[in-house]
Amino acid sequence: MIKKPYISPSLFSSLSDMLNPSHPLYKLSDKINWEKFDAAFRPLYCQHNGRPSKPVC
DSSP states (O other): OOOOOOOOOOTTOOHHHHSOTTSHHHHHHTTSOHHHHHHHHGGGSBTTTTBOOOOOO
């Protein structure tokens, strides 16, 4: 049985380099309006007590 060689990710590679761009969920992520989620979640976090909101994407 021939196995595929394991390619370890580089220290400097990004997450998008490790993902399959032809996967349907990968393609869907480009179609989602992530700013809308950021705006909806922003009021749930506080800038003044150490819990600022983080970007969704």
